[in-house]
Amino acid sequence: MTDELPVHISRDELHALEVPESFQAADSFDVRLINHGESLHLHLHLDDPLSEVAAIDASNHFVERESQRFVRVTVDTDRLDGTSHVGKLKVASAYGAETRWIDVEVVEPDETRNSVQVDESLAQPQRRPAREESSPLLGPQLLVFGFGVLALVVALVAALVLQETLVLVGSLIVLGGVLVALFFLLQG
Numbered sequence: 342m343t344d345e346l347p348v349h350i351s352r353d354e355l356h357a358l359e360v361p362e363s364f365q366a367a368d369s370f371d372v373r374l375i376n377h378g379e380s381l382h383l384h385l386h387l388d389d390p391l392s393e394v395a396a397i398d399a400s401n402h403f404v405e406r407e408s409q410r411f412v413r414v415t416v417d418t419d420r421l422d423g424t425s426h427v428g429k430l431k432v433a434s435a436y437g438a439e440t441r442w443i444d445v446e447v448v449e450p451d452e453t454r455n456s457v458q459v460d461e462s463l464a465q466p467q468r469r470p471a472r473e474e475s476s477p478l479l480g481p482q483l484l485v486f487g488f489g490v491l492a493l494v495v496a497l498v499a500a501l502v503l504q505e506t507l508v509l510v511g512s513l514i515v516l517g518g519v520l521v522a523l524f525f526l527l528q529g
Contacts, residue, residue: 344370346414346443348432350404351378356435363444364430367451369395372412372430376404384433385412391428394420394447421449482526489519 344366349359355378364370374383383402387395395416404410414430425448433440496512 346370346372348372348374350376356439358432358434358439358441360432360441360443365446367448369416370414374404374410376408380406381434386431388429391445394426416447418450423449489522493519
């Protein structure tokens with residue numbers, strides 16, 4: 342079973358439709374609109390039996406020239422009740438001048454498809470490698486510390502050269518910031 346229903350548009354001539362005769366799905370699927378020609382509008386419609394278990398958000402779709410578009414058909418598997426539903430998907434172009442019907446069968450999903458095989462070795466805890474003790478100033482912290490020291494040196498040189506009270510206050514603020522950053526670096 343596939344999750345994608347291909348619909349080829351304008352492959353041989355404008356508005357021509359090429360679709361498979363039938364399609365089977367066990368869950369929601371995509372209608373893949375593959376346009377080989379000029380831009381056009383395409384109409385998709387689910388007949389009554391199929392619309393009991395499936396839905397399309399919008400029926401009219403614009404497909405750009407030489408492009409693809411995916412239209413989601415949402416299947417409500419809770420409404421299947423253990424049986425398959427057969428219906429038809431209508432694909433129309435050129436305002437209905439070209440129309441194709443696809444037999445769609447929606448079947449109950451396989452339980453094995455949704456199950457996950459778990460190996461018993463997953464229940465056993467994994468050993469973690471011993472952590473190497475390293476200096477707190479190695480790595481990116483060293484770079485941050487270096488920039489902090491550089492900022493402090495520039496601020497102190499400016500305070501000494503300019504001898505302004507405002508520059509001295511700014512230098513003290515930079516010193517406080519560097520000390521706080523150093524404190525957090527050593528805590529980490």
